[in-house]
Amino acid sequence: MLHRFAAYAFILVLTCLLSACSQNGDTLERDIAAREGILLFGNEGEPPSIDPHLNTSNNGNRIVSALMEGLVVYHPTDDNLPEPGVAKSWSDIDATVWTFSLREDARWSNGDPVTAHDFVYSFQRMLSPKLGAKYAQLLWVLKNAKAFNEGVLEDFSEVGVQALDDYTLEITLEGPTPYFLNLLKHPTWYPVHPPTIEAAGGMSKPDSNWTRENYVSNGPYQLKNWVINKIVSVERNPYYWDAENVSIKEIHFLPIDDISTEDRVFNSGGIHYQNTVPSDMIPLYKKKGDPYLRMEPWIATYYYKINTTEPHLSDKRVRQALFLAINRKALVKRVTKGDQHIALSLTPDGIAGYEPPKQDSFNPNKARALLAEAGYPQGKGFPKLTLLFNSSEQHKQIAEAIQQMWQNVLGIECELQNQEWKTFLETQHNLDYEISRSGWIGDYVFPDTFLTMFRTGDGNNNTGWSNARYDELITRSITEPDAERRLELLHEAESILMDELPIIPLYFYNRIYRIAPEVKGWYPKITDNRNYKYISLEPTEN
Amino acid sequence: MLRFILIRLGQAIPVLLAIYTITFFMVRLSPGSPFSEERKVAAHIIENQKAYYGYDQPVHIQYFTTLFRHLKLDLPPLTSHPGLTSADIISEAFPVSLELAAWAILIALLFGIPAGVLAAARQNTALDYAPMSLAMIGICLPTFVIGPILALVFGIWLQWTSISGWSSVQDRILPSLTLGLFYAAYIARLTRGGMLEILSSDFVRTARAKGASEFRAVVVHALRGGILPVVSFLGPTLAGLITGSFVVETIFQVSGLGRHFVQAAFNQDQSLILSTVLFYATLIMLANLAVDVLQVLLNPRLRLS
Numbered sequence: 001m002l003h004r005f006a007a008y009a010f011i012l013v014l015t016c017l018l019s020a021c022s023q024n025g026d027t028l029e030r031d032i033a034a035r036e037g038i039l040l041f042g043n044e045g046e047p048p049s050i051d052p053h054l055n056t057s058n059n060g061n062r063i064v065s066a067l068m069e070g071l072v073v074y075h076p077t078d079d080n081l082p083e084p085g086v087a088k089s090w091s092d093i094d095a096t097v098w099t100f101s102l103r104e105d106a107r108w109s110n111g112d113p114v115t116a117h118d119f120v121y122s123f124q125r126m127l128s129p130k131l132g133a134k135y136a137q138l139l140w141v142l143k144n145a146k147a148f149n150e151g152v153l154e155d156f157s158e159v160g161v162q163a164l165d166d167y168t169l170e171i172t173l174e175g176p177t178p179y180f181l182n183l184l185k186h187p188t189w190y191p192v193h194p195p196t197i198e199a200a201g202g203m204s205k206p207d208s209n210w211t212r213e214n215y216v217s218n219g220p221y222q223l224k225n226w227v228i229n230k231i232v233s234v235e236r237n238p239y240y241w242d243a244e245n246v247s248i249k250e251i252h253f254l255p256i257d258d259i260s261t262e263d264r265v266f267n268s269g270g271i272h273y274q275n276t277v278p279s280d281m282i283p284l285y286k287k288k289g290d291p292y293l294r295m296e297p298w299i300a301t302y303y304y305k306i307n308t309t310e311p312h313l314s315d316k317r318v319r320q321a322l323f324l325a326i327n328r329k330a331l332v333k334r335v336t337k338g339d340q341h342i343a344l345s346l347t348p349d350g351i352a353g354y355e356p357p358k359q360d361s362f363n364p365n366k367a368r369a370l371l372a373e374a375g376y377p378q379g380k381g382f383p384k385l386t387l388l389f390n391s392s393e394q395h396k397q398i399a400e401a402i403q404q405m406w407q408n409v410l411g412i413e414c415e416l417q418n419q420e421w422k423t424f425l426e427t428q429h430n431l432d433y434e435i436s437r438s439g440w441i442g443d444y445v446f447p448d449t450f451l452t453m454f455r456t457g458d459g460n461n462n463t464g465w466s467n468a469r470y471d472e473l474i475t476r477s478i479t480e481p482d483a484e485r486r487l488e489l490l491h492e493a494e495s496i497l498m499d500e501l502p503i504i505p506l507y508f509y510n511r512i513y514r515i516a517p518e519v520k521g522w523y524p525k526i527t528d529n530r531n532y533k534y535i536s537l538e539p540t541e542n
Numbered sequence: 543m544l545r546f547i548l549i550r551l552g553q554a555i556p557v558l559l560a561i562y563t564i565t566f567f568m569v570r571l572s573p574g575s576p577f578s579e580e581r582k583v584a585a586h587i588i589e590n591q592k593a594y595y596g597y598d599q600p601v602h603i604q605y606f607t608t609l610f611r612h613l614k615l616d617l618p619p620l621t622s623h624p625g626l627t628s629a630d631i632i633s634e635a636f637p638v639s640l641e642l643a644a645w646a647i648l649i650a651l652l653f654g655i656p657a658g659v660l661a662a663a664r665q666n667t668a669l670d671y672a673p674m675s676l677a678m679i680g681i682c683l684p685t686f687v688i689g690p691i692l693a694l695v696f697g698i699w700l701q702w703t704s705i706s707g708w709s710s711v712q713d714r715i716l717p718s719l720t721l722g723l724f725y726a727a728y729i730a731r732l733t734r735g736g737m738l739e740i741l742s743s744d745f746v747r748t749a750r751a752k753g754a755s756e757f758r759a760v761v762v763h764a765l766r767g768g769i770l771p772v773v774s775f776l777g778p779t780l781a782g783l784i785t786g787s788f789v790v791e792t793i794f795q796v797s798g799l800g801r802h803f804v805q806a807a808f809n810q811d812q813s814l815i816l817s818t819v820l821f822y823a824t825l826i827m828l829a830n831l832a833v834d835v836l837q838v839l840l841n842p843r844l845r846l847s
Contacts, residue, residue: 029704046623046805054624056579132590134583150586206594209625228626228634230708230797256706257801258792264690265706265795268697422574422810429582459582 028269034518034539037249039532040271045257046229051211052190053126053133058441059275061187063253066234066532067217068190071100071119071169072181076534079299079445079527080352082181086114086191086218087169094481095176102167107239108193109215109222116163121203122191124156130204138188138443141180143172175479178486182444185529191218220246220533229255247521247536266292266514272537274514279394282337282512292514295339296524299348299442300509301450302340304387304402304435305428308502309464312383313434317374319501322435324360324367325409326402328506335401336394338512343505345498346440347447350526354447354487357495364409371410379411388417389437390424398506399437428462436462439509445527447490448477454497465502543838547831554827558820562612565819566605569812576621576810595621608816617817622809628817631802636821638708639798642717642790643783649722650729650779655769657726658733662741662768663760673730680727689720689793706795717794721787725779729772737768770841777833781826 033040047060052068055061065074073085087100106114123142126133129151140146143160147153160172173180183189193216197203200210210216215223220242221234232253236246256262259276266274277285277293285293306313306322313319328342341349345356360366368378376382387403389395399416406412414435419427428436442449453460455471473493480486497503511528521535577583577591592598595618596607611618617628657673664670680688693716697705704712740746741764749763750756788800799818806814 028701048622049624051624056581129586129590130594132587132594134579134587135581136587137584150584206591207619207624207626211625212630227797228623228631229801230795254706254795256795257805258795260690261706261793261795264693264698268693268701268705270704270706420574420808422576422578422808423572424574425578425580426574429578459584462582 030269030272030516030518031539033252034272034516034537037247037537039248039251039273039519039535039537041251041253041273042256042262042266042271042275043232043253044255044275046255047232049211050215050223050226050232052187052192053122053131054206055187056134059253059255062530063232063234064187064190065219065529066221066251067215067219067223068187068192069106069219069240070184070187070190071102072184074185074525074527074529074531076521076531077523077525079525079529080182082185083531086119090181092180095178095180096173098171098173098180099164100169100171102169103241104167105241106218107241109217109237109239110193111239112193112195112216113166114191114218115166116169117166118191118194119169120161120163121194121197123159123161123189125192125197125203126188127156127159128204130206132206133188135188138183138186141173141177141183143174145174176481177478178481178483179444179446182446186443193218221251224250231255242533246533248532251532272516272519277338277512277514279337279397285514290514292516293512294515294524295510295512296528297341297348297350297526298509298511298528299350299445299449299526300439301343301346301348301505302398302437302439302507302509303343303346303503303505305433305438305463306502306504307431307434307436307464309431310434315374316500317370318376318382319504321367321371321374321410322406322412323501323504324363324370326405326504326506327362329362331398331401332507335397336507338510340507340510343507345494346503346505347450347494348442348508348526351445351447353484354491356447357491357498359498359501367409371412376412379413382410382412385412385414386417386434387414387437388419388424388427388433388435390421391418395437402506429459431462431464435504438462438503441509442527447487447494448474451490451493451497452478454502463502465500467496467500470496470500543835546838547835550827550831550834554824557827558823561823562609562816562820563605565816566608566812569810569815570601570604572810574810576812591621595619608813612816612820618813620811620814622806622811622814628814631814632799632817632821635797635799635802638796639784639787639791639800642708642714642721642787642796642798643780645714645718646721646725646783646787647776647780649718650725651772653723653726654729655733655772657730658735658772659737659760659765659768661730661734662737663756665738670734674734677727677730680723681731683724684789685720685724686789686793688723689716689790692716692720693793708794708796708798713794713796717787717790717796720793721783721790725783728775728779732771732775733769736771737764740764740768743767766840770837773833773837773840776836777826777830780829781822784825785822 030040043062044059047055047057049055050060050063052064055064069085071085071087072082075081075083086102086106088103090098090100092098102116108114125131126139127136127145127149129149136149144153144158148156148159162170164170196210196214196216200208220237220240222237224235225233233250235250259278262274263278263281265271306319308314332340332342344358347356387399389399403414406414427433440450452474455474456466470493473489477486477489480489515522518537518540520538577588596604620626661670661673693705696703703715707713746759746764749759787798788804791798791800803818
C-alpha cells in the first residue's frame with residue numbers, strides 16, 4: 001500500500017511536469033518570432049534609463065535609437081557617412097554655423113509634428129544644470145553650451161541653437177567641426193516631446209517618469225511594453241515619416257545580463273541576436289565553424305592607465321619598458337581568443353583619412369635596457385606594482401598574463417587587485433592606483449574621441465600625465481578649419497602620447513556576437529550602432 | 543495565541559530598526575559612489591545630483607530622512623534608474639519571486655515528503671538508500687550547477703522547455719525545478735529523520751497492535767508528527783527561496799526581486815538596497831511567525847506550554 005502511495009505521488013508530479021512541457025522541439029522560438037516579424041534581441045542587462053538625455057549605457061542607447069530619431073541618424077553600412085533623420089538636408093558655413101531643414105512630415109507617436117522648436121527645447125533640457133544629464137558634455141561643442149550647463153550663463157538664447165522657423169534649425173558651434181554630423185548621431189542629441197516632459201514635471205526634473213507612463217517617440221518604433229528586468233518591447237510607430245520602410249514589426253529587447261545564460265538562450269533558439277559570446281566559447285565556435293558567429297573590428301581600445309604621479313612610474317623609460325615587455329600577439333591568441341588586433345596606438349584603425357602612429361611591438365631586450373637605464377637593472381630595486389581591474393574573469397586573465405610577462409621579461413613583481421565597478425571607478429578617478437585597466441569605445445568616428453581625454457585636467461585622463469605640447473595640439477585641432485591639417489595635428493599629438501606612454505594600449509576590441517541567419521541588413525560597422533529601420537527578418541524554411 | 547502574535551510583532555520593530563541602521567551605515571561606508579560613471583561626469587553635475595538625492599546633507603539627517611520616508615512608505619527615487627522608485631521595483635518583481643518560491647516549495651514538498659516517508663518506512667533497504675543518496679547529491683549540488691545542466695538537457699538538447707523568461711507555463715518549469723529539487727533533498731532527509739522517531743513511538747506501535755494497516759499507521763498516525771521538523775524548516779526555506787533565488791533568477795532570466803537586490807548593491811543604489819533589505823527582513827519575520835503558529839496548531843504539547 002505504502003509503495004503504491006509513494007509511486008502515485010511521484011507519477012503525479014512527473015505527469016504534471018511533463019504535461020506542462022510543450023512540444024516546441026520542432027520549431028524554435030526565434031523561428032516563430034521571425035514569421036511574426038519580431039526580432040528577439042539579447043540586450044545585456046536592464047538599462048539605467050531609456051530617456052535619451054539620462055541614459056548612459058550602450059544597452060539603453062540601442063533602445064533609444066529604435067524609439068527616437070535625431071537630425072542625423074546611424075547610416076546602415078558606413079559609420080563615416082551621415083544618414084538623414086528628421087533633417088532632410090543641411091548646409092554649413094565654415095563647419096561652424098549649420099542650418100538644418102527638417103522634414104515636414106516628421107511626427108511624434110501621438111501625431112504631433114516634430115519641429116525645430118522641439119530640438120531647441122531638447123538641447124536646453126540636456127544642458128539644464130538641474131537635470132544633471134551625465135553626458136551633457138557631448139553638447140558642449142555648441143556655442144556657450146558649457147557655460148549654460150555649468151550655470152554660469154542663465155539665458156539659453158545665447159546658446160548656439162535657434163529655430164529659424166518651425167522646420168529650420170540653426171546650430172552655431174564653438175569652432176569649425178567638420179565631423180559635426182557624426183556627433184549628431186549620438187542619442188544625447190535626440191529630441192524629446194516637450195508637452196510630455198512638461199506634463200511629467202518639467203525639463204529639469206531628473207527623475208521624471210514619462211518613460212514609464214507615456215513614452216512619446218519620433219523614431220521608427222514606439223514603446224509597447226516595459227517590464228523591468230524582463231523586457232522592453234517596441235512596435236512600429238504608425239506616425240513615423242518613413243513608416244512604410246520599417247520592416248520589423250516589433251523588437252523585444254531582452255535584458256539578459258549573464259553572458260553564459262545569453263549563450264544558452266541563443267543555443268536553444270530563444271533569441272536572434274546574442275550580444276556577447278563568453279570568451280571560453282569563442283574558440284569552440286570558431287573551431288566548429290559556427291555560422292552565427294561574427295567577429296568584426298570595433299572602434300574601441302583595451303588599455304592600461306599608468307598613474308604617472310607615482311615616483312617609480314613618472315620616468316617615461318619605465319613606462320616604455322612596461323609597454324615593450326608585453327607580448328600582445330600571445331595575449332590575443334591565448335587569452336582573449338577573439339581575433340583582436342594588437343594595439344600599438346590608442347586610436348584604432350578604420351577612421352577614414354587617419355593612420356595612427358604606432359609604437360614598437362614586443363621587444364624584451366629594449367624593454368630591459370630601458371628599465372636598466374631608468375635605474376632598475378633586471379628589475380632590481382623596483383617597487384612591487386599593483387595592477388587594478390574591475391571584477392571580471394577576462395580582466396583577471398589578462399592581468400595574470402601581463403603580470404607573468406613583466407615578471408619574466410623585466411623581473412618586476414606585480415600584484416593584482418580587483419574591485420567592484422563603482423568602487424573601481426572611484427579609485428581610478430581619485431588616482432588611487434598604480435596601473436589600472438581601462439577601455440574606451442569611440443562615440444563617433446574621429447580620432448579626437450580618444451585623444452581629447454588625455455589633455456591636462458580632462459576628467460577622463462586619470463593618469464596625472466600632462467604635456468603642454470599635447471594640449472596645444474589638441475586645442476589647435478579643435479579650431480582648425482582645414483580637415484587634413486586637423487588630422488595632422490591629431491597625429492602629432494598621438495605621437496607624443498605614444499612616446500610618453502601614460503597608457504599602455506593592449507588590443508583593439510572586436511565586436512564578437514552571434515546572429516541568426518533570419519536577420520538581414522545587419523552589416524559590420526566599427527561603431528556597432530544600428531539603424532533598425534534598415535534591418536529586416538526573413539524566416540528560414542523548416 | 544493573539545497575545546503571542548502581538549508580542550512577536552512588537553519584537554520585530556527594534557529588529558527592523560537595527561537592520562535598517564546597520565544596512566544604512568554599511569552602504570554609506572562602502573567605497574565608491576552611486577554617481578560614478580566610466581566617462582567622467584562634470585563636477586557640477588555630480589553636485590546637482592547629490593543635492594537632488596539628498597547626499598549633500600549630513601549623514602544623520604540622511605539617516606532620519608530616509609527612515610521616515612520608509613516609515614511613510616514614500617520611498618525615495620532610485621539613483622540607478624531615474625524615474626523609478628523602490629516601490630515600482632518591488633511591486634513588479636516581488637510577485638514573480640513569490641510565485642517562483644511557491645512553485646519551488648510545492649515541488650520540494652511533493653518530492654521531498656514522499657521520498658522521506660518511503661525511506662523511513664523501508665529503513666535500511668534499497669528504497670531507503672536510493673532516495674537518500676539522491677537527496678545527498680541534491681544537497682551537495684548547488685543551484686548554479688543544477689540549473690545550467692537542466693537547461694542544457696531539457697532546453698537545448700531535448701527542447702522540451704524554455705530556458706529563459708517568465709511568461710508562459712513552460713518558462714516556470716526549470717527555475718522551479720532547480721530551486722525545488724535543492725530543497726526537496728533537505729526535506730526528504732528531515733522527513734525521514736522525523737518519521738523514524740515517530741514510527742518507533744508507543745502510539746504508532748499501539749496502532750499497529752490494534753490492527754491498523756501499514757499505510758494507516760504511517761500516513762494517518764505517524765505523518766502528522768513526523769513532518770514537524772519539515773514545518774519548522776519551512777519558515778527559513780520560504781525566506782531562503784524568496785531572498786536567495788538570485789542565482790536561479792539569473793540563470794533563467796526570471797524578473798524577480800533577487801536580481802534587483804544584487805544589482806542594487808553593485809550600483810550602490812542606497813534607496814533600493816535599504817528598501818529591499820527591509821522588505822526581506824519583514825518577510826522573513828512574518829514567515830517565521832507563521833511557521834511558529836503552524837507548529838503550535840500541529841503540536842498539542844507546544845500549545846499547552
